[in-house]
Amino acid sequence: MEKLKLSNNVEIPALGLGTYLLEPSDAQKSVETALKDGYSLIDTANAYCNETAVGRGIRNSGVGREDVFLSTKLWPTVYEDENAVDDTLRRLGVDYLDLLFIHQPAGNFIEGYRQLERAYKAGKIRSIGISNFHGEKLSRLLENAEIKPHVIQLEAHPYCTEDEIMEKLRPYGTRLMSWYPLGHGDSRLLNEEVFARLAEKYGKTPAQIILRWHTQMGFIVIPGSRNPEHIRDNRDIFDFVLTADEMDEIGKLNDNVRYYNATDESEERFATVELDFDRD
């Protein structure tokens, strides 16, 4: 598994398993399968309401805590709750996190970010992330951040590489972690002719070509899956290298079109959405 370095020198695996929309039982199984198959990065969130199951999956896998890079996200309703980080640790059954994000640019996100900074200084989290920040809210966050974010999680795939946001973050060395890396399974993306052709050339699947493209772009990639075969396939992307011309050709698909488009209103609504994080 290839690793990348964050701006604070913490090493992060280039590929991991995402657990969005996985019901607790599926999340537990997928995490167990992935870790047994050689994954070492797992991404979850308070809002996925599966952290307890993810923690069980990690323990059942038999893989040591020190060999798992665990990332999760605080939901806006707990940005001002001083127990939010400890509650997250309790649900996952761990005493530190490798990466903790604030999930949405909603509510009192400055206070949410301060919680991350305090947890970082207290040794409860090894790196700090933000997710879905853009525009004026991103500027405000950066102006108020004593420790600049090590990672930003954004929707990113060959149709959208988030160049404007990443340009703004370039001075801080913030890494991009791609969500919806396979376009959330969109068949139009998976069936693009260029991926079929490269899949044939390298003896891989179109999904593997897309994931390899992410890692060669320097992105951290976290495809989600409840299918053990896909989980295995998605890991097997480090035994070939796309050429510069092939990377350029894939780059031509980019027209900065996202599948999910938030508005200020829809974002702010997140601050009022109460979820049962302890569901399982």
Ligand SMILES: NC(=O)c1ccc[n+]([C@@H]2O[C@H](COP(=O)([O-])OP(=O)(O)OC[C@H]3O[C@@H](n4cnc5c(N)ncnc54)[C@H](OP(=O)(O)O)[C@@H]3O)[C@@H](O)[C@H]2O)c1
């Ligand atoms: N920060 C945020 O706001 C945010 C938002 C969304 C997602 N995320 C994170 O990003 C992760 C990834 O996003 P996602 O899971 O929604 O989208 P995704 O990884 O782009 O796509 C997942 C879909 O692709 C399919 N798939 C996976 N591997 C495949 C393969 N090898 N061949 C064909 N199809 C394949 C999966 O189906 P199968 O189950 O059948 O494999 C699933 O339907 C999430 O799990 C979550 O951790 C973060």
